[in-house]
Amino acid sequence: xxxxxxxxAVILREGEDAVINCSSSKxxxxxxWYRQKHGEAxxxxxxxxxxxxQKGHEKISASFNEKKQQSSLYLTASQLxxxxxxxxxxxxxxxxxxxxxxxxxxxx
Amino acid sequence: xxxxxxxxxxxxxxxxxxxxxxxSPKSGHDTVSWYQQALGQxxxxxxxxxxxxxxxxxxxxxxxxxxxxPNYSSELNVNALLLGDSALYLCASSLGLADYNEQFFGxxxxxxxx
Numbered sequence: 001x002x003x004x005x006x007x008x009a010v011i012l013r014e015g016e017d018a019v020i021n022c023s024s025s026k027x028x029x030x031x032x033w034y035r036q037k038h039g040e041a042x043x044x045x046x047x048x049x050x051x052x053x054q055k056g057h058e059k060i061s062a063s064f065n066e067k068k069q070q071s072s073l074y075l076t077a078s079q080l081x082x083x084x085x086x087x088x089x090x091x092x093x094x095x096x097x098x099x100x101x102x103x104x105x106x107x108x
Numbered sequence: 109x110x111x112x113x114x115x116x117x118x119x120x121x122x123x124x125x126x127x128x129x130x131x132s133p134k135s136g137h138d139t140v141s142w143y144q145q146a147l148g149q150x151x152x153x154x155x156x157x158x159x160x161x162x163x164x165x166x167x168x169x170x171x172x173x174x175x176x177x178p179n180y181s182s183e184l185n186v187n188a189l190l191l192g193d194s195a196l197y198l199c200a201s202s203l204g205l206a207d208y209n210e211q212f213f214g215x216x217x218x219x220x221x222x
Binding site: 002043 | 210
């Protein structure tokens with residue numbers, strides 16, 4: 001079952017904050033977050049694991065609510081380089097099921 | 109430290125033909141997963157190889173097959189190409205099969221079927 005992301009798209013001015021949400025109808029064991037710029041490969045941002053463990057970049061924060069089967073990615077003080085499509089992926093044994101993506105545009 | 113590499117970068121084929129895409133994993137990684145990404149969509153999991161065996165498979169027909177070699181590199185084969193197979197094919201490598209291992213993606217192969 002594909003996770004559902006919201007919003008589908010968001011436009012920010014530099015310095016503004018954004019939250020991207022990822023919901024699943026199935027129990028989540030881990031949630032992976034990736035960013036993909038146009039014409040490029042997805043780049044790993046963060047993994048959140050059941051039990052609260054996280055692996056990822058220091059400047060990116062995220063939450064994982066196991067009971068609600070949701071994860072949220074928090075982008076603070078956005079920079080132009082944050083622009084791209086953000087994907088969440090739910091994983092079982094290495095098989096990543098990605099959401100449809102959230103397109104983020106940061107304007108000067 | 110070489111990242112994930114894929115070849116070719118672009119490929120144009122006609123319906124009914126067969127295609128082989130190649131992937132070399134990041135140094136030290138032993139697991140390769142293949143994804144299909146249609147325009148404007150998220151990557152769709154095709155299958156995963158570990159220890160030269162297909163370990164998991166997504167909802168793709170048998171026309172999609174693969175192989176992993178002893179050096180951990182991998183191939184994706186697609187037979188009897190359809191127009192709908194046109195997409196970006198991404199290879200991702202990781203270490204082992206654990207849920208908490210990040211996957212590193214290659215630049216992809218853009219396949220166009222005419």
